[in-house]
Structure formats: structure tokens, C-alpha cells
Amino acid sequence: MKTLNLGYLFISAIYFIAFLLGPQLLYSQKYFVTYGPLALLLITIYFGRDELKLFNWSLLKERLFLRWVYKxxxxxxxxxxxxxxxxxxxxxxxAEQTTALYSIAILHMIISGPVVEEVVFRKVLYNKFKNISNELTGTVVSSMFYAVIHDNMERFPIYFITGCILCSVYKKSNTIATTILIHILINAVALIANFIRQKGFFY
Structure with missing residues (x-):
């Protein structure tokens, strides 16, 4: 059984404490929006520095890796x-509404969010509950937290299912790099779709 990186547990604790402070504080305060996600990203990179050193970057060009990202x-x-x-x-x-107020939030949504969230929900929560119980429990628990944290109960079922998809890809590809890239792509698409809706290009 692999021991979880204590640094990642620390990051997860900060992440959930920030959520408990409430979206009004997190997303309406300029300094929180500007520096909060950046600080979490840098802390995540710091605690994951040993894994980054050992990571095989040529993996990103392999057909199997790209197939999992595509699927x-x-x-x-x-x-x-x-x-x-x-x-x-x-x-x-x-979080999506904040991108209309602060340009920096777009960068955070495409980079900081995917990296930190994949570490918290897949690397920490999924692995923790998988080790305690089994893979199904890890998937369900991490996906439920993932859905709740997005603070949009109307879309809870969709976030839950997408969380399950990410857990499945993480398990089968055996690397968090796949889910980070998928997360980046899906957030980028959401931002583009939001921009198109706001500009009314098709209305």
C-alpha cells in the first residue's frame, strides 16, 4: 500500500478549508482570486517536486497516453x-462567473484548478478511500466531494459523473498526467463556450 505524500494531504486540507470559508469570500475578493489559486499551485508543485523529477516526460507523446486523454x-x-x-x-x-470579473481567473481555471484538483480528488481522496476500502468506494467518495466542491447543485449529477470518469482514467492510465490534461481541456472548452454565449455569436 502506497503512503500518501503528507504535503498533498496538507494541500487538500487548505483546499477544503478555503471552500468552507464560502464562495463569496473566495470569489469576490480580488486578492483571494489573484493569489489564492497561484499559491496552492506553487505549494502543490513544491510538494510534488520529487515526482516531477522522476516523471517520464516522453510519456506525453506516447500513443497510449494520448488515447486515454482523448477517450x-x-x-x-x-x-x-x-x-x-x-x-x-x-x-x-x-468560479466560472469570476472569470468575467478577473482575467487572471481564466489562467487559474485552465492551469491552477486542474492541477490542484486532480491532486486533491484523484491523488489524495481516491487513493485514500481505495486503500481503506476498495476502488468503487474511492471513486464514489472522491467524485461526491468533487461535485459538492463545485458549488453548483443543479449540475451535481454531471460533476459526479465527470469525477467518476476522471477516477477511471486515472486508474487505467496509472498516471495523474492524463486527468490533469483532460481537466485542462474540458475547462478550456467551458471557457470558450461561455465566451461564445456572452458574445451571442449564435443568437
């Missing part, structure tokens, strides 16, 4: 599309 991204887009058909047009989470 995961495909399933995520499909889930979002079906969810929109069933639940109606999506409402934006507090």
Missing part, C-alpha cells in the same frame, strides 16, 4: 452534452 475528454464532453439535454442550459459555477 476521457470524449466521455466528459458527452456527459456534459447529455446533462445539458436533460437538465437544460447550464448555469455557471461561482
Amino acid at each position: 476521457g475528454f470524449q466521455y466528459m464532453v458527452f456527459t456534459q452534452a447529455i446533462g445539458t439535454l436533460i437538465l437544460g442550459p447550464f448555469t455557471h459555477s461561482q
Whole structure:
């Protein structure tokens, strides 16, 4: 059984404490929006520095790696599309709305968010509960937390399913690099879709 990086546990604790402070504090304060995600990203990189040194960067060019990224991204887009058909047009989470107020939030949503969240929900929560119980428990618990943390209860089922998809890809690809890249891509698509809606290009 692998021992979890204590630094990652520390990051997870900070992440959840920040959530408990409330979205109004986190997303309406300029300094929190500007420096909070950046600080978490830098702390995550610091505690993961040994893994980064050992990471095989050529993996990113391998066909199997790219296939898992493509499949995961495909399933995520499909889930979002079906969810929109069933639940109606999506409402934006507090984090997505913040990108309209602070340009730096766009960078955080594409880079800081995916990296930190994949460490917290896949690396820490999924692995922790998988080790305590089994893979199904790890997937369900981490995906439930992942859905709740996005603070958009109307879209809870979609976030839960996408969390399950990310857990599955993480398990099968055996690297968090796949889920980080998928997360980056899906957030980028969400931002582009939001921009198109705001500009009314198709209305």
C-alpha cells in the first residue's frame, strides 16, 4: 500500500478549508482570486517536486497516453452534452462567473484548478478511500466531494459523473498526467463556450 505524500494531504486540507470559508469570500475578493489559486499551485508543485523529477516526460507523446486523454475528454464532453439535454442550459459555477470579473481567473481555471484538483480528488481522496476500502468506494467518495466542491447543485449529477470518469482514467492510465490534461481541456472548452454565449455569436 502506497503512503500518501503528507504535503498533498496538507494541500487538500487548505483546499477544503478555503471552500468552507464560502464562495463569496473566495470569489469576490480580488486578492483571494489573484493569489489564492497561484499559491496552492506553487505549494502543490513544491510538494510534488520529487515526482516531477522522476516523471517520464516522453510519456506525453506516447500513443497510449494520448488515447486515454482523448477517450476521457470524449466521455466528459458527452456527459456534459447529455446533462445539458436533460437538465437544460447550464448555469455557471461561482468560479466560472469570476472569470468575467478577473482575467487572471481564466489562467487559474485552465492551469491552477486542474492541477490542484486532480491532486486533491484523484491523488489524495481516491487513493485514500481505495486503500481503506476498495476502488468503487474511492471513486464514489472522491467524485461526491468533487461535485459538492463545485458549488453548483443543479449540475451535481454531471460533476459526479465527470469525477467518476476522471477516477477511471486515472486508474487505467496509472498516471495523474492524463486527468490533469483532460481537466485542462474540458475547462478550456467551458471557457470558450461561455465566451461564445456572452458574445451571442449564435443568437
